[in-house]
Amino acid sequence: MRKSRFQVQITKPGIFFVALTIMLGVAAVNTGNNLIYLIAALMLSLMALSGLSSFLNLVGLDFKIEVPEETYASQQALLTIWVKNRKPCIPSFLLGINTPLGTTWLPYLPPKKTMSVYLWVSFPKRGWQKLPEMTIFSHFPLYFFSRGFKYFKDQTFLIYPKPLSCPLPSAIFHQGEREQGRRRGREEFRSLREWVSGDDLRHVHWLATARLNKLVIKEYEGGGIKDVILSIPSGIEDIELHLSRLTYLTNTLFKAGYAVGLKTDSLYLPPKRGLQQRKNILKTLALYEG
Secondary structure (H helix, E strand, O other), rough: OOOOOOEEEOHHHHHHHHHHHHHHHHHHHHHHOOHHHHHHHHHHHHHHHHHHHHHHOOOOOEEEEOOOOOOEOOOOOEEEEEEOOOOOOEEEEEEEEOOOOEEEEEEEEEEOOOOOOOOOOOOOOOOOEEOOEEEEEEEEOOOOEEEEEEOOOOOOOEEEEEEEOOOOOOOHHHHHHHHHHHHHOOOEEEEEEEEOOOHHHHHHHHHHHHHOOEEEEEEEOOOOOEEEEEEEOOOOOOOHHHHHHHHHHHHHHHHHHOOOEEOOOOOEEEOOHHHHHHHHHHHHHHOOOO
């Protein structure tokens, strides 16, 4: 985590106010009018109080950024920014959080409280990405000045390839037809195994589940889910297009209950089902370098 020094920029209303204050000061000196002296002094005091309030408004803030667990390239993702006010008795007002991906606002943050703001973002590339530098700023209290600082946290997160719709391989459809034909006939019990995400709850073996204190599934001959192995052949011209299609197929096949694997020139993931296997495949696709 790194914070820069405070930076101050004057706004258009601030320019007008400063110019008016200078004009009144010059008029007071030339005329010796005590009332003009008093007005100019009040305006200078207001500027000083505005600067102090602006400074206190931005000190004592901590930030935590959360990225969705699954984020895909070129797709909108909701970034969560947690803002904590460590000041014991002073709230913060009108906090702006600006990034190259967009700007969001937090109107009010009580002392010793943590609140969240959200920002829709989109990342153009897959792979490991760093959080962008943020600028924390505020026009509080009078919009005469904009005070802020830059905030950077050395945090990386993984962006999956953009899913691109494509037809499912015809072999999968033929496989599904064979499965339906088998299910019309007699299915023979094969074995018991632990339940994984995507299994049909109608096949739960309740006696074994009660005995082992975890869900156990009955497997049948002819009723199991077939294996599908996705591959990344060498020499593909448009590798990004291929990875996008494989990302779409991975999500679609896992949702349909298939056991999916992945084969590259240097890696082989045997077909499995479950959330962890899907994450492993998506991670491999995100980090693939052909």
